[in-house]
Amino acid sequence: MKLKVKKLFMDAGDLYVVVLNSKTLKKYALHPLDRIDIIKGKSRLTCIINVGDKIVKENEIGVYLEVYKKMKLRDGESVEIELQEQPKSLMYIREKIQGKTLDYKKIYEIVKDTVNRDLTESEISAFLTALEIHKITMEENEYLSRAMIETGNKINWGKKRIFDKHSLGGIPGKKESLLIVPIVAAAGLTIPKTSSRAVSSASGTADTMESIANVEFTLDEIKRIVKKHGGCIVWGGSVDLSPADDIFIQVEHPLEIDPMFLPSIMSKKKSVGSTDVVIDIPMGREAKVKTISSAHTLAREFIELGRRLSMRVRCAITYGEQPIGHAIGPALEAREALETLMGNGPNSLIQKAIGLSSIIFDMAGKKKPMKLAEYILKSGKAEKKFREIVGAQGGDPKLKPKDIHIGEKKFDVISKKSGTVFWIRNFQLTELARTLGAPKDKGAGIYLYKKKGYKVKKGEKLFTMFSESEAKLDNALEKLKKMEPVVVRERISQEIIMDVIKEVKR
Amino acid sequence: MKLKVKKLFMDAGDLYVVVLNSKTLKKYALHPLDRIDIIKGKSRLTCIINVGDKIVKENEIGVYLEVYKKMKLRDGESVEIELQEQPKSLMYIREKIQGKTLDYKKIYEIVKDTVNRDLTESEISAFLTALEIHKITMEENEYLSRAMIETGNKINWGKKRIFDKHSLGGIPGKKESLLIVPIVAAAGLTIPKTSSRAVSSASGTADTMESIANVEFTLDEIKRIVKKHGGCIVWGGSVDLSPADDIFIQVEHPLEIDPMFLPSIMSKKKSVGSTDVVIDIPMGREAKVKTISSAHTLAREFIELGRRLSMRVRCAITYGEQPIGHAIGPALEAREALETLMGNGPNSLIQKAIGLSSIIFDMAGKKKPMKLAEYILKSGKAEKKFREIVGAQGGDPKLKPKDIHIGEKKFDVISKKSGTVFWIRNFQLTELARTLGAPKDKGAGIYLYKKKGYKVKKGEKLFTMFSESEAKLDNALEKLKKMEPVVVRERISQEIIMDVIKEVKR
Known part of the structure; x- marks a missing residue:
């Protein structure tokens, strides 16, 4: 089937989305969220279907900006559309869920379909979760590396050592x-x-x-x-360079x-x-x-x-x-x-x-x-x-x-006692900085005045929090109530009992 | 922050999508694919951000139809927007990935956030994959059931037996x-x-x-x-009724x-x-x-x-x-x-x-x-x-x-030999029927004339395939080449060797 391209000035992150009229869907027995391939010359791109009757007419295909750019489309031109079948790599993901060790061919197929966006985030997530649980062998490490290299660009510097x-x-x-x-x-x-x-x-x-x-x-x-x-x-x-890696990281991150x-x-x-x-x-x-x-x-x-x-x-x-x-x-x-x-x-x-x-x-x-x-x-x-x-x-x-712009909303965190910095909690610092907006908001973060072993006087600044948004600074302050990222002790030598772990109340 | 609702006549399957101007994103340090909450009175809905500068102005929020309906919005009204933090249930999903057994409170949290769409498909997929690999205990079966019941509607018929x-x-x-x-x-x-x-x-x-x-x-x-x-x-x-189940099934299906x-x-x-x-x-x-x-x-x-x-x-x-x-x-x-x-x-x-x-x-x-x-x-x-x-x-x-409409594109599959139906391959029949368009295309499917033990003459119809689309019928015919859903044998008693499994070629 052929449809006429209509450029939509919309952006869906990194997803390839197209919009069809519900009559087109009916005609070709398609459904929202189905996947179709757009074909133009030798290029082919798998896209996810949305529906919008007021946006496109029956013989049109509305394309998001990512699709428009990736396929180098022109407004009004005709493109070929094909129904998309389940990728073979899904079968190999199922094998990994079952705990099987995958050979190079299978791993390559999964990595390739990840890069081509033929696998959904949910399918990639299942693959990564299965890898996390079953662990991977050194062979799989090698195969994954090779497949990730193979499906991306490579720089060749000649014989030079890099x-x-x-x-x-x-x-x-x-x-x-x-x-x-x-x-x-x-x-x-x-x-x-x-x-x-x-x-x-x-x-x-x-x-x-x-x-x-x-x-x-x-x-x-x-x-x-x-x-x-x-x-x-x-x-x-x-x-x-290894584009699969970037996609995997996006899925792994929240998990x-x-x-x-x-x-x-x-x-x-x-x-x-x-x-x-x-x-x-x-x-x-x-x-x-x-x-x-x-x-x-x-x-x-x-x-x-x-x-x-x-x-x-x-x-x-x-x-x-x-x-x-x-x-x-x-x-x-x-x-x-x-x-x-x-x-x-x-x-x-x-x-x-x-x-x-x-x-x-x-x-x-x-x-x-x-x-x-x-x-x-x-x-x-x-x-x-x-x-x-x-x-x-x-x-x-x-x-x-001083030319480097730092977030203007800030808050100084003061020591409540005098003593020595006994411990720094990295996780808490990271979580605070992220709550403040880092890394997406460039100016957000923390400046830490007192590190391990530093002497501190009551009322002195331990660290300053910077943010570009009042709301994010508030969120960080709220979180800080339950945290102690910089731990000050009066006399370290006396505190042999560092912490007490209590029984769970039932 | 407050934004003005603009109804978009678009539909993204079951996802809640909103469109913001890139200036709005900059202003609030948001990013495409971030999640935000729309708040109106006591209702709150978590949505995914798309960007579209030609679609919405700086103080507007374009809403897809699902969001419009779910939140009962009116075009032009003001709604409150809040940054969405990572749901607590993500921590419990991580515990499940690590192989821990979850108690009722944690399972309830995951199921609730699934129903409220506070978890992405990719996060839900990780949870289901982990459950699949680690298996679930009878306690977890009970907790999952209770949580799925609790987060949905229930019918009470009084004391009657149902x-x-x-x-x-x-x-x-x-x-x-x-x-x-x-x-x-x-x-x-x-x-x-x-x-x-x-x-x-x-x-x-x-x-x-x-x-x-x-x-x-x-x-x-x-x-x-x-x-x-x-x-x-x-x-x-x-x-x-148990709406979590419907969401889980959607994610499980391709896997x-x-x-x-x-x-x-x-x-x-x-x-x-x-x-x-x-x-x-x-x-x-x-x-x-x-x-x-x-x-x-x-x-x-x-x-x-x-x-x-x-x-x-x-x-x-x-x-x-x-x-x-x-x-x-x-x-x-x-x-x-x-x-x-x-x-x-x-x-x-x-x-x-x-x-x-x-x-x-x-x-x-x-x-x-x-x-x-x-x-x-x-x-x-x-x-x-x-x-x-x-x-x-x-x-x-x-x-x-005869009033019930059956797909008009059809193809009769003929027996190439006389004999008796020895075996029916359910998986192949199902796969063929699905390739023909079932269940989404109501008229698609297979009518099976010959079942196990039936006598068949060469040239007789084994089954007929029906479809609503020529393309899907073609796909099914292509698949059929490698299939034998209805297995006819000349004399069953003689065929003691039912199949031969060959060595793998290396």
Whole structure:
């Protein structure tokens, strides 16, 4: 059947929606929410049907903007429509629910149909939930990685060695990539850093960078920037490197599951053409990785998966008991990173940036890697490189820290007693920052004055909350009533009994 | 914040969608696909945000028809909008993913948020997948049933005994409810039969009945029909009896999972006020229940869940190796049921209707229950009662079988050899009927001339396929190439080797 395209000026997030007249539905025995394929030349797109009799006539098909763009349609042209059958991959999802191990062909089919939007969110969710419950084998990790790489774009840099770095989540305030990329690039190495946006944290590296420069580029633009400056800090999702990963993350996020942990990271690294990767594994009681032994196990898995995908991987286990630096939230973190590059930053951030950069230098065969990293940061070479990259990504290369816009609604949280900071609750800080609007609202976040071991006087500020919306600040204040993100104790040594767990009342 | 309602003449299936201007989004730091609550007086509805700058102005909120109706909005009125936080029930879904057993409070929360559409399909899918994998305990069966009953409407019939009947799926052509309801009601008993639409079959009882009468009524209308005529055959989903069940089924269907098997059935029965229920468990190699022992286990579970919900339950294990009667698909089945009530029907359908009715009569304390059921059917009393009910449900009480519209595109499938029908493949018949358009296209389906043990001559018709669309008939013919739904063998006794399973080629 053929229908006439009518462009609708509507946007449904990332879903492909078309609107048909109810007479058209009746004629072709279709129903709302059914899936149909639109065909134009060699391209084909699966769309979800909505109904709107006042919007389109019987022989028309109203298309949302995503469909219009994706299919390069013109208003008024004719397109072919085909009924969509159940994708084969649904059968393999059912097998995974039943606990079967999937081979490469089946995994590829699921990943391909995810990327092509032939599977609904609900079907993808069933797949991810089943993976989460049944766990995945190293073979499945490899197959998932390969399928995710295969169904996306890939950058080929020729024979060059390409360096990369990735930090596992869980620690608020991880802005060190904004230092590591310029340090490594300033040493003449290539580091095309593609980052994710925040999944469950207050700011992903892409969110942070986005508060001072663009992070969405085409593959060609990224190549041009990296060839010229040696590095970039961009969002991986905009260039369809392992696009399945971005879709999986969207579904996993509200469920707080993460079965694709390894393939998610490694497929991105491989797609961008990295040959040498440092994985930072922050360890701490509220980090993703809680014990030294699980950090070691995970490191071995990263190295093995890297081997299977022909990448050299080195892992660093880092201190993850509290935020890196003081700032949490995109704009606040970008400001702190810039200040640190300009020579005025917190020690924890400097140490982490230098430490991880030196591992990359060591992999690259540089002499005295630690000294080299320190020199590049302290001499201002890293700042210069950073400003180059910011400029290349459409930001202001002369940016001053105070130019970075922070949310104007704010609230200072005061210590009710004098003493020492005994404990920082990362989860609570993250939850507060997210309630304040981070990462979507760039200016939202938390500035933490007092970290572990700091002396505090009664009435002193522990941290300040920033938001762009009064309502969100109110929500955060409401949540804070039941929280204690910064725990102050009068005399730590005396408090041997740290907490008491009471019996459940029945 | 307050926004002005603009009615959009669009329909998104069962999703609640609103359209905002991108300036509104910016202003309130919202994003496409975020959820917001619309508040009007005491009602509140969670909606998904789409963006459309040419559709609505900055202070307007475009509402889809479902939202407009559900909230009883008027064009141009002001409504209050609130940011929607993550529902608490998501935490309990995560617990279920981790394999924890949920108590009543948590299950209630999940079911409530499902009904209120506070959980997305993807979140509901994760819950159902986790239930499917971890299995549910009898306690959870009870809690799910109670929560599903609690979050929907309930009919209270006073102290009266209310009879009911339910058949498990898997067998094509199960139209016996169209006979059992009038037989039972004609004996003076009350049987308010609410049925589902097809989940994975070619026609649910509601679909079948809908081809000759209305099946969507309000609770008051159902009560009035049943009080006057003793019975009804209506769709359960239209009256919000256990509405969670309808949502769960929608999500389960493409995944072919059914973790809520028992609560799904029992919550519907309890909500409608039934006190005495017969559960028909068809058993066969291609039925839902495959062995006599699993049928017995399931029967015990139904009886136990019934006890916990204060219902008397009796189970009948029935022959489920092939279709009941000859017709598969809504209109074809309705026609066969009517013919049978008029004295001209297949033996398998007559036996099943009489058999299950007699169990209800026995529970009601009637003498010679089998004789009574047979008498009511053969004397024409059941037909009279059926016509009363059809009339009460807005159908034509004088309906003749030939008045029932069957799809006009048809194809006869001919036997390529002479012999005896050795085997019927239920799954293939169902898949064919669904490909032909059933159950959504009422006239689509299959009429099966030759059942197990029938003699067939080469060139004789095995079955006829009916469709309302040429494209769907073509699809079915394409599928049929790889199928053999009716298996004819020349001499059954000689074919000891029924099938050969070959090694996999590597």
